Amino acid sequence: MGATPRNPGMTESTPPSVLDRLKGQRVLVTGGAGFVGSNVVARLIELGALVTVLDDFFTGEEQNLPPASEQLRVVRGSVVDESTVIPLVAAADYIIHMAARNIIISMRNPREDFATNIGGTLNILMAARGSNVRRIVYASSASVYGNPRSIPINEEDATNMLSPYAVSKYGGENYCKAFFESYDLPVASVRYSNVYGPLQRPDNPYCGVVARFFAAVMAGEAPLIHGDGEQTRDYTFVDDAVEATLLAAVSARADGQVYNVGTGRETSVNQLVDTIIRITGRDVIPLHIARRDIDNIRRRVLGIEKARRELRWAPDVTLENGLRKTHEWLMRPGGLPRQVRV
Numbered sequence: 528m529g530a531t532p533r534n535p536g537m538t539e540s541t542p543p544s545v546l547d548r549l550k551g552q553r554v555l556v557t558g559g560a561g562f563v564g565s566n567v568v569a570r571l572i573e574l575g576a577l578v579t580v581l582d583d584f585f586t587g588e589e590q591n592l593p594p595a596s597e598q599l600r601v602v603r604g605s606v607v608d609e610s611t612v613i614p615l616v617a618a619a620d621y622i623i624h625m626a627a628r629n630i631i632i633s634m635r636n637p638r639e640d641f642a643t644n645i646g647g648t649l650n651i652l653m654a655a656r657g658s659n660v661r662r663i664v665y666a667s668s669a670s671v672y673g674n675p676r677s678i679p680i681n682e683e684d685a686t687n688m689l690s691p692y693a694v695s696k697y698g699g700e701n702y703c704k705a706f707f708e709s710y711d712l713p714v715a716s717v718r719y720s721n722v723y724g725p726l727q728r729p730d731n732p733y734c735g736v737v738a739r740f741f742a743a744v745m746a747g748e749a750p751l752i753h754g755d756g757e758q759t760r761d762y763t764f765v766d767d768a769v770e771a772t773l774l775a776a777v778s779a780r781a782d783g784q785v786y787n788v789g790t791g792r793e794t795s796v797n798q799l800v801d802t803i804i805r806i807t808g809r810d811v812i813p814l815h816i817a818r819r820d821i822d823n824i825r826r827r828v829l830g831i832e833k834a835r836r837e838l839r840w841a842p843d844v845t846l847e848n849g850l851r852k853t854h855e856w857l858m859r860p861g862g863l864p865r866q867v868r869v
């Protein structure tokens with residue numbers, strides 16, 4: 528076999544990674560009990576970081592979090608509360624800022640969305656201004672692009688706010704950019720597109736479509752598709768989103784930057800549902816119902832060249848494999864709750 532010397536103690540399953548530099552670092556994860564946040568927390572713990580979660584458990588859940596340990600501290604509180612935020616930010620080397628009211632809540636109550644998504648972000652940035660934080664990563668959203676003029680959508684393409692949620696996520700992102708430009712605050716933003724995977728709980732009424740479709744199909748019920756189902760999205764497996772987020776935290780080039788986090792592959796809702804039905808092996812037929820006001824974006828797929836180039840990141844999990852992993856997770860004891868609102 529080849530004569531390439533191996534680092535003793537390093538196995539094929541643990542290749543050296545720039546993320547290893549997070550070992551022993553103090554990382555504040557706001558919204559860390561939520562779907563993406565809890566996956567970030569699990570990965571950080573695996574990497575040896577010392578994690579503090581700040582979450583008000585509005586949509587987040589205790590059961591998402593790894594067991595309490597010396598590496599994990601959980602603070603129940605709101606990013607809107609300055610007196611909670613200031614000491615936590617002061618004690619952090621890195622901040623992954625995920626706390627947000629999601630699109631469904633935002634649609635019902637834009638004021639609540641504004642207070643958390645913009646006000647909470649401003650609190651984090653203000654507190655970080657005089658601190659020693661090495662990098663803040665802000666979880667933004669592909670919803671800032673609205674209905675794009677062309678696809679795939681690249682970071683410098685026009686933004687177009689079609690929902691109060693898009694406004695607030697973009698507002699937070701713009702504050703990040705402004706704090707970088709005005710105060711040299713080291714901050715990067717990642718624009719996620721339809722993240723799915725383990726820990727997206729279908730019994731959470733605010734969860735994304737993938738979990739909802741799985742819950743319906745696994746219960747032998749017709750998945751409900753809003754509109755004709757030909758609307759497309761870029762579905763991103765959560766492990767890939769987590770990796771991109773942490774690379775944005777440690778990459779030397781990420782300060783003041785915005786990165787699309789998707790797959791570069793466009794999938795219609797009909798294709799998504801067909802794949803879920805095939806994977807689960809259930810005999811159900813989707814039901815098309817009226818379009819909702821949050822479904823006003825026809826096509827979306829992200830260009831991810833910038834993240835490939837600058838973060839040296841690439842999505843690793845195909846939709847088929849990601850959906851299989853999601854299915855496996857839902858099949859575990861306790862994975863799929865008995866009573867699921869779909």
Ligand SMILES: NC(=O)c1ccc[n+]([C@@H]2O[C@H](COP(=O)([O-])OP(=O)(O)OC[C@H]3O[C@@H](n4cnc5c(N)ncnc54)[C@H](O)[C@@H]3O)[C@@H](O)[C@H]2O)c1
Pocket residue numbers: 557558559560561562563564581582583584585586587588604605606607624625626627628629643647666667668669696718719720721722723733735
């Ligand atoms: N999941 C996706 O497809 C997706 C797509 C684009 C952007 N995002 C962004 O990624 C982040 C995580 O999304 P998610 O899907 O995990 O959503 P989520 O609702 O599961 O997680 C959000 C977390 O923030 C917490 N939170 C809400 N308001 C808070 C407050 N005032 N103070 C402290 N904690 C608060 C919630 O309890 C929850 O744990 C959000 O910022 C979201 O806007 C997600």
